[in-house]
Amino acid sequence: MPVALSPQISSEPPSDCHSVWRGATLVTMRDGHYNLIEDGAIAVTGSKIVWTGSAADCPDFPGAAVHEFEGGIITPGFVDCHTHLVFGGDRSEEFEQRLNGVSYADIAAAGGGILSTVNATREATEDELLAQALFRLQPLLAEGVTCVEIKSGYGLSIESELKMLRVIRRLGVMLQVEVKSTCLAAHALPPEFKGRTDEYIAMVCDTLLPVVASENLADAVDAFCEHLAFSPEQVERVFIAAQALGLPVKLHAEQLSSLHGSALAARYHALSADHLEYATAEDAQAMAASGTVAVLLPGAYYLLRETQCPPVDEFRKYNVPMALASDANPGTSPALSLRLMLNMGCTLFRLTPEEALAGITCHGARALGLQETHGTLEPGKVADFIHWPLSRPAELVYWLGGQLPCTVVFRGEVRGEFRL
Numbered sequence: 001m002p003v004a005l006s007p008q009i010s011s012e013p014p015s016d017c018h019s020v021w022r023g024a025t026l027v028t029m030r031d032g033h034y035n036l037i038e039d040g041a042i043a044v045t046g047s048k049i050v051w052t053g054s055a056a057d058c059p060d061f062p063g064a065a066v067h068e069f070e071g072g073i074i075t076p077g078f079v080d081c082h083t084h085l086v087f088g089g090d091r092s093e094e095f096e097q098r099l100n101g102v103s104y105a106d107i108a109a110a111g112g113g114i115l116s117t118v119n120a121t122r123e124a125t126e127d128e129l130l131a132q133a134l135f136r137l138q139p140l141l142a143e144g145v146t147c148v149e150i151k152s153g154y155g156l157s158i159e160s161e162l163k164m165l166r167v168i169r170r171l172g173v174m175l176q177v178e179v180k181s182t183c184l185a186a187h188a189l190p191p192e193f194k195g196r197t198d199e200y201i202a203m204v205c206d207t208l209l210p211v212v213a214s215e216n217l218a219d220a221v222d223a224f225c226e227h228l229a230f231s232p233e234q235v236e237r238v239f240i241a242a243q244a245l246g247l248p249v250k251l252h253a254e255q256l257s258s259l260h261g262s263a264l265a266a267r268y269h270a271l272s273a274d275h276l277e278y279a280t281a282e283d284a285q286a287m288a289a290s291g292t293v294a295v296l297l298p299g300a301y302y303l304l305r306e307t308q309c310p311p312v313d314e315f316r317k318y319n320v321p322m323a324l325a326s327d328a329n330p331g332t333s334p335a336l337s338l339r340l341m342l343n344m345g346c347t348l349f350r351l352t353p354e355e356a357l358a359g360i361t362c363h364g365a366r367a368l369g370l371q372e373t374h375g376t377l378e379p380g381k382v383a384d385f386i387h388w389p390l391s392r393p394a395e396l397v398y399w400l401g402g403q404l405p406c407t408v409v410f411r412g413e414v415r416g417e418f419r420l
């Protein structure tokens, strides 16, 4: 896989610096490893890191504010690279019905499942969708998420997909969090297109995506490649249309069966292929060759009580970067904690704590095309980082959820507490 060069640490100290953070161990995550710097320091100018190293070697920066921690660790800000946080309603009633013995078929016949989310999303105003998304983002931000990707895909009409994407853009302006927007119109077939899947795909490619691109409402385009959604051929049409508009692609692939969507994604140099429970060694090889990140989503695996694990050993063997994400969505992963996903990635998929942490920092950033600017503590990167009163990074993975106290720095400034 192509390896991006790490920014070089300059031997000359930067000429200006507005703040220095010191007194904690830096968990830099450089090259996907902890790469600890004991008793470290981070110097920040504007929104960028300009120097990292041992506090003892820290140059004197006249006039810089010095923030002294009494121990603990500093990690890069967390990146949740796969969510569906904007949607109308929720599916807790359906969750309860299923556990009371009501079948999927009966729930679907009564208008449940994804269609209920589509209906609720279509009916909601932009402001209503925004308020509901804020409620779901709050716990993610409180635990240190500084960058989040959010997909559309519950509108499934031109008007409602654009509405979702506008809400996603507004969240990025309103909140102290980097928001990447992904158009997932090829998520499911809307009921009015029943039996006319190719016509729906044509509408997405020929009408919706050009508007999305011209209004700059998305940073990437995603699709769901599965028997119950869209075929590899239909996905390929979406990829061709997206790339003609200059938009990078991603793919929900190999979640429930093997259609080699991940190899298709690799052919189109997708930023990521996501889920991947049924991916094969050949898929992993193709992803490695194209630099496509494997995004693992243990929340959906857990909630669906799946038994087929993604081929983590193959990803390791071929050096495919593995990211972890919440997949926060109303049906299969109502997950409001990315830190809980760290633990699930380790307990369910047998990742190491170091791999899991890389999955929500440097590899999560790569899955969004942000590897040059986010995901590690290195000079030249955006100054998004978190101080934790913990002794070692594995503790972030070890605790099962809960809100650990932390200080979040976003673009070089301490982020205030987020309140609705």
Ligand SMILES: [Zn+2]
Residues within 6 Å of the ligand: 082, 083, 084, 252, 327, 329
């Ligand atoms: Zn998803």
